[in-house]
Amino acid sequence: MSYTGDVTANGPADVREVPGLSISKIEVGDFGNNAYLLRCAETGDGLLIDAAAEPDRLLGLIGDMPISTIVTTHRHQDHWLALSEVAKATGAETVAHSLDAPELPVPVTRTVEHGDRVTVGVVTLEVIHLRGHTPGSIALLYGDGHIFTGDSLFPGGVGNTERDPARFESLYTDVVERIFDRLPDETWVYPGHGKDTTLGAERPSLPEWRARGW
Template sequence: MTYTGDVQVGGPADVRELPAVTISKLAVGPFDNNAYLVRCNDTGDGLLIDAAAEADRLLELIGGMPIGRIVTTHQHGDHWQALEEVARATGALVIAHPLDAPALPVPVGLTVEHGDKVTVGVVDLEVIHLRGHTPGSIALHYNGHLFTGDSLFPGGVGNTNKDPERFAQLFADVSERIFDRFPDETWVYPGHGKDTTLGAERPSLPEWRERGW
């Protein structure tokens, strides 16, 4: 079946098979968060992005195969409600940016900065620091696939609480660190809702800048 990224809370994961990794997207309640499992096809090792909620469903998604790492994209509580339980059950290394790590409910075993790599099996994902939604929000990029947390969605950047300085910072980071670097076909996997591509969003950048959110 063709991957669409359209998932519903309580429904099955949508699975995308790539040559080197398999990406599974699962929607969890109560805030309709997306959690992503990235599994290396060569080694079977897995990376969970945002243990947001519903630990039982996340552990069912992980199944009997290992996950070595859990990345939390930012400090907001709806993105880590299941982190403690999933980390305990799997023994996975917890990863976050140092500016957001203190807000998480478990000790962070590895902090990552802009430009660092997160490894799953034989595959590396690049850490992209996107300041503004929170001080330590990060995205992860792998070969045209971009996991953006709450910093980039279809239709705009993440919430900056109507703070013009925070919006200016987030818009600048998203523009310079994402849109200026990656091509239109880059697929965006956000922290909530449907997926998009950079090509679908790029024409709207002037509108986003003008409206200020």
């Protein structure tokens, strides 16, 4: 079965293999959050993006193989409800941007800034700071083909900025300059909720997003 990124509540993970990495996507919680388990193909080490909810299901997804890191994309509660339990059960390092880390329920082992690197086994992910949905929202980029955007970029628009023009301008500008202006159309987008997309599918709509202001 080919990967689609379409997952459902209580449903199985959707798994894809890309060079150097496996990516497992699962939906958890009452808000339809996506959690992503990345595993290094060479070492088997794992990294979880957003321990959002349902710790038992996340731990089942992780299984007997270790994970060394849990990255939280931003401070909103629906993205960290299972963080305490999963971190305790796995002993994994917890990572978040310095501006959002104080709002998380556990002390963050490592804070990151724009341009920092996070590793899983021999694989390196780049931290991209996207300011606006929250002050410390981040995305993780693998190569130039796979980006995990939290709640900053979805099919159909950028993340919620609560109709605040300054926050929208900040997020829109960061998404354009740090993602669309840099990466090719083939780049796959893995958001914090809902279906996946590609930059090519969304790029024609950028002027519409700016004009509507959300």
